Amino acid sequence: MAEQKASTSIEAVESGLAAQGYIASRQIATAVYLSQQIEKPILVEGPAGVGKTELAKAIAAWSGKKMIRLQCYEGLDEAKALYEWKYAKQLLYTQILKDKLGEVLGGAQTLHAALAQLHDFGDVFFSKEFVEPRPLLQALEHPGGCVLLIDEIDKSDAEFESLLLEILSDFQVTIPELGTVSAITPPTVILTSNSERDLGDALKRRCLHLHIGFPEQRLEERIVESRVPNISQTLRRQMVGFIHEIRSLDLKKLPSVSETIDWARVLVLLQASELDTEIVKDTLNVLLKYEADIEAAHPQITTFIAKATRSNVFG
Amino acid sequence: MRENLHRFFRAARGAGVHVSPAESIDAMRAVAQVGIDDRAILRDALLLTLAKSQDEKLALGDCFDLFFSQPEPRQDQPDADSDDEASQDTDQSPSPASEGEAGGGQPRQELGPLAQMLLSQDRNAIQAAMANAAGAASLSDIRYSTQRGIFSSRILDAMGLQRLRDDLDGLTATNPALAERLRAALDALREAVRDTVSQGLALYAREEAENLRNEILRNAPLARIERRQVAEMRALIRQIARRLRERYSKPRKRQRRGHLDVRRTLRRNAAWGGVPFLTAWKRKHRDRPKIVALCDVSGSVAQVSDFFLLLIHSLHEVVDDVRSFAFSSHLIEVSETLEKKSPEEAMAEIMSKVGFGSSDYGSSLVDFEKDFMSTLTPQTTVIVLGDARSNNLDPRADILRRISERSKRLVWLNPEGRLAWGFGDSEMPRYATFCSVVRPCATAQQLERAVSDIVATYQ
Numbered sequence: 001m002a003e004q005k006a007s008t009s010i011e012a013v014e015s016g017l018a019a020q021g022y023i024a025s026r027q028i029a030t031a032v033y034l035s036q037q038i039e040k041p042i043l044v045e046g047p048a049g050v051g052k053t054e055l056a057k058a059i060a061a062w063s064g065k066k067m068i069r070l071q072c073y074e075g076l077d078e079a080k081a082l083y084e085w086k087y088a089k090q091l092l093y094t095q096i097l098k099d100k101l102g103e104v105l106g107g108a109q110t111l112h113a114a115l116a117q118l119h120d121f122g123d124v125f126f127s128k129e130f131v132e133p134r135p136l137l138q139a140l141e142h143p144g145g146c147v148l149l150i151d152e153i154d155k156s157d158a159e160f161e162s163l164l165l166e167i168l169s170d171f172q173v174t175i176p177e178l179g180t181v182s183a184i185t186p187p188t189v190i191l192t193s194n195s196e197r198d199l200g201d202a203l204k205r206r207c208l209h210l211h212i213g214f215p216e217q218r219l220e221e222r223i224v225e226s227r228v229p230n231i232s233q234t235l236r237r238q239m240v241g242f243i244h245e246i247r248s249l250d251l252k253k254l255p256s257v258s259e260t261i262d263w264a265r266v267l268v269l270l271q272a273s274e275l276d277t278e279i280v281k282d283t284l285n286v287l288l289k290y291e292a293d294i295e296a297a298h299p300q301i302t303t304f305i306a307k308a309t310r311s312n313v314f315g
Numbered sequence: 316m317r318e319n320l321h322r323f324f325r326a327a328r329g330a331g332v333h334v335s336p337a338e339s340i341d342a343m344r345a346v347a348q349v350g351i352d353d354r355a356i357l358r359d360a361l362l363l364t365l366a367k368s369q370d371e372k373l374a375l376g377d378c379f380d381l382f383f384s385q386p387e388p389r390q391d392q393p394d395a396d397s398d399d400e401a402s403q404d405t406d407q408s409p410s411p412a413s414e415g416e417a418g419g420g421q422p423r424q425e426l427g428p429l430a431q432m433l434l435s436q437d438r439n440a441i442q443a444a445m446a447n448a449a450g451a452a453s454l455s456d457i458r459y460s461t462q463r464g465i466f467s468s469r470i471l472d473a474m475g476l477q478r479l480r481d482d483l484d485g486l487t488a489t490n491p492a493l494a495e496r497l498r499a500a501l502d503a504l505r506e507a508v509r510d511t512v513s514q515g516l517a518l519y520a521r522e523e524a525e526n527l528r529n530e531i532l533r534n535a536p537l538a539r540i541e542r543r544q545v546a547e548m549r550a551l552i553r554q555i556a557r558r559l560r561e562r563y564s565k566p567r568k569r570q571r572r573g574h575l576d577v578r579r580t581l582r583r584n585a586a587w588g589g590v591p592f593l594t595a596w597k598r599k600h601r602d603r604p605k606i607v608a609l610c611d612v613s614g615s616v617a618q619v620s621d622f623f624l625l626l627i628h629s630l631h632e633v634v635d636d637v638r639s640f641a642f643s644s645h646l647i648e649v650s651e652t653l654e655k656k657s658p659e660e661a662m663a664e665i666m667s668k669v670g671f672g673s674s675d676y677g678s679s680l681v682d683f684e685k686d687f688m689s690t691l692t693p694q695t696t697v698i699v700l701g702d703a704r705s706n707n708l709d710p711r712a713d714i715l716r717r718i719s720e721r722s723k724r725l726v727w728l729n730p731e732g733r734l735a736w737g738f739g740d741s742e743m744p745r746y747a748t749f750c751s752v753v754r755p756c757a758t759a760q761q762l763e764r765a766v767s768d769i770v771a772t773y774q
Contacts, residue, residue: 006349007356030349030359037348038341045369087592198561204367205337211369 009033022051022058023223031210032059041168041189043153043199043207049256050212051223052192053151059188060147067147068187070135072156078163082173084132090125126177136167137181145185153203154196161203168206214256217244223257228264235267238275241308246287246297255287262286275305316351317343318450323361323382325455326518330378331525332371338364354383382518426486427478433500434493441504445511448473454515466512471505533760537619538730548759549658552622555763556629563633563770573597602694602723604634604773609683611701612665613643613674619730619756621662623700626766628653633770638690641665642679643672648687674704676742677711684714691721696769700728700756703736703743710742712749719749724772728756728765 014029024032032055035042044052060067070081108114133141139148153161167173171183191207193199215223220240224231240260247254255263263286272279280301288294324339334342342364349360358379366372432440452469468476479501486494532544532551540548579595608627610620620641627637641649647669652661691697697718703710719725727750729736729743736743747753756765 007353010349010356026355027359027363030356031363034345034348034360034363038344040341087587091587091590091592201333201367205335208363209367209372210363211372 006033016062017055017058018226020058020061021226022054023219023226024055024058025215025219028055028210028212031208035188035208039171039186041191041207042210043191043193043204044210044212045193045195046212047214047254047256048194049258050214051257052212053149055212056147056149056190056192059190063147063188065144065146065188066142067149068135068139068142069149069151071151072153072160074155074157076156076160078160079134081134081136081160082163083134083137083175085126086130086132090130093125128178131175131178136164137173139187139189140167140171140173140181140183142187143184145183146187148187148189150189150191152194153191154193154199158200161200165202165206168203214247214254217241220244220257220260224260224264227261228268231264231268232273235272235274236264238305238308239264239267241311242275242280242304243287245300245304245307249297249300251288251293251296252290253288253293259287275308277302277305280305316346320346322455323379324365326378326382327365327375329519330374332366332375332378334365378518381514426482427475429475429479430482430497433479433497433504441507444474445470445504445508449511449515454512455519457512457515458520460516460520463509463512463516466515467505467508470508470512474504534758536730536757537622537759537762538616538757540618548622549625551759552626552762553629555759555766556626559630559763559767559770560633562767573599602773603636604770605636605692605695606634606638606769607687607690607695607697607722608637608639609646609679609697609699609701610639610641611643611674611676611699612641612670613672616674616700616702616730617666617670619762620700621658622759623728623756623762623766624649624653624662625658626762627698630766630770634773638687640683640687641669642674642682643669644675644678645669646679646682673706674701675708676701676703676705677709680711680714680718684717688717688721691718693721693723695722696724696726696772697722698726698728698769699746699750700730702729702731702741703727703746704740705742707740710745712742712745715746716749719751724751724769725749726751726765726769727753728762729753730757731755732757 010026010029010033013033014024014026017024017029017032031042034040044055046052056069057067105114105117108117131137135148139146150164153164168189171186172180174180214220217240220243221236224236224240243255243260243263263283266283266286267279270279270283281298284294284297284301288297320343321339324334324342327334342361345360345364346357349356351357358376361379362372362375366375426434429444432444448470451473452466454466454470457463457466479497483494483497483501486497528547529551532547535544537548574597576595576597580591580593581589583593583595584591606627608624610624611617612620624639624641627634627639630637637650638648639650639653640646649661649665652664655661656664699715715725727743727746731741732755735741736747743753752768754761754765756762
């Protein structure tokens with residue numbers, strides 16, 4: 001019974017994402033389904049360009065929620081990620097309210113009494129009005145929930161990671177002057193990482209860990225089909241086969257899905273009907289981003305095309 | 316099912332996947348959501364919640380396959396079973412015939428539950444009984460391959476082997492054919508139990524065995540390590556290097572904060588009339604790690620030097636400026652060899668150049684002073700690794716004094732224990748006066764601590 005429900009729901013996730021142009025493997029769909037059911041963030045790891053950020057966009061589009069994106073970089077701190085006090089506004093208000101001060105403190109004879117009266121007014125200048133919400137706080141306060149994408153978390157410092165822990169496990173933040181702000185509707189949180197550095201165990205523990213690698217040939221064909229619909233089937237198969245051959249080489253930067261899609265667009269633009277050595281040589285710079293890689297791939301082109309065509313015939 | 320999941324978590328820990336209680340709770344919740352009937356989805360769900368890196372995913376995937384293939388070990392038996400099945404059909408008719416219509420089912424009733432189960436070929440029941448018995452015998456506590464026998468017999472006992480033996484004795488007298496069949500079934504059962512135990516060993520014992528081996532290796536004296544352990548040791552050293560890298564490659568920012576930078580603070584707050592809302596801080600200057608290592612590669616110290624050089628040179632992210640020198644009777648620079656070649660090749664080359672001589676600290680220090688004294692700056696940590704046994708030649712401690720004066724710190728790592736210092740031809744006490752630190756460094760653990768302390772002084 002439960003299985004029936006789960007597998008159909010996972011399929012629903014898969015088709016929902018597909019409707020947004022994101023072809024998800026079953027692992028990805030399971031991760032998305034689970035993260036919604038047990039309200040946990042997903043940590044997505046994998047090489048650049050396999051669609052980690054796209055996944056968040058697709059989920060947002062599919063669930064019809066707003067996407068709030070926080071791009072991480074070295075030196076990102078809580079003032080830029082969480083909240084900031086509007087210093088200028090605070091200062092301006094104190095200037096304007098200076099005259100009122102006399103009235104407030106009117107009856108007080110001694111310094112002590114004046115201070116006591118001031119205390120009664122509380123921390124007016126440290127109230128909600130003077131808080132500038134940054135992406136993380138925005139995400140928590142957004143009514144109806146949203147998709148929070150914390151992009152390239154591995155680029156940020158270790159301290160920032162610790163800052164995220166409270167948000168990720170309880171969907172709340174503590175602002176010393178205001179108290180704890182909890183999410184009205186827990187946002188769907190997606191973190192992405194290029195594995196530039198190892199993330200802390202505390203952070204990993206709070207997330208579902210999803211690794212997106214290079215897709216299988218079939219899946220990649222479907223991705224190309226959904227992204228570049230006007231490419232012919234033969235060419236699609238051929239080019240995806242060719243890219244899979246390229247990935248078997250020992251290169252600095254392997255072409256990933258985004259490069260496949262770019263290349264498909266280029267081939268359509270050049271009105272190629274099938275792969276041949278000339279056109280591959282001319283457009284190889286779309287796939288490979290290093291001179292050394294292009295040189296390494298050059299002598300193999302003809303064999304790879306032949307292989308891709310052959311597998312096409314039999315596959 | 317919960318029991319099964321708990322056992323799976325133990326198995327996962329055995330496979331080297333770190334499963335904390337919180338993670339196991341998450342996994343439980345996930346499993347409650349997806350159900351347990353679809354194995355592929357279950358696998359995905361467990362991989363998502365438990366594994367936290369690509370390596371862990373691979374390990375856990377293997378572990379999952381092994382764990383949930385458990386009902387299968389009886390697969391290799393269908394031959395035996397079908398034989399039994401066939402013989403059962405043939406047996407069935409003569410036995411009631413010999414004993415008469417009414418007594419046909421009678422001997423069965425007198426048999427113990429295990430015998431009945433085996434005779435009726437109820438495979439699921441046997442499987443369940445075996446799993447229960449494995450639980451009762453706490454198979455998940457198995458740690459060493461030598462325990463296989465005792466666990467097998469414990470499981471068989473828990474399944475009621477004693478009763479079966481009695482039945483067998485009784486049957487041999489009354490019904491030899493049935494006894495024969497029961498005996499064959501018992502053999503098959505023994506085999507299945509043995510398979511179960513082996514699998515249990517593969518599942519649960521890995522972690523313990525590995526930990527134990529690493530623990531022993533960490534505390535084994537590096538100089539007397541056996542040849543076959545060298546590769547394992549290298550792996551261990553690499554592990555240590557990774558740990559040190561993780562600890563020191565991302566220095567904490569807070570520690571670097573120094574005094575208030577008044578000028579920058581005023582400038583930054585000009586908009587508010589100089590009221591310091593935003594503060595700017597000076598940064599404490601921190602030296603980049605610079606290490607000069609002098610390693611004795613003579614005789615017994617060679618192996619330790621080998622591991623030490625491997626460790627120091629695997630710390631690229633933390634210390635990018637390392638210059639290494641090797642010496643026994645004279646001294647050469649080996650940094651480049653170590654950078655370019657694999658550890659094995661590099662060490663072989665170094666050994667062929669300077670190794671295996673009798674050590675002469677005095678002339679090696681003279682070599683260093685003559686050619687490389689300029690590499691030392693006030694930021695440099697000099698590490699000397701050696702036993703300070705100079706074969707009664709002039710130790711030239713005066714050069715060591717000059718080295719110490721030119722550098723930030725001078726650390727001497729001695730593979731010999733403190734007791735031996737100063738006895739025989741050991742010049743350690745004379746050298747020690749000029750060293751900031753002298754510490755024994757005979758095992759991988761001591762090596763790790765020594766290097767960790769050296770790097771920490773730059774944080």
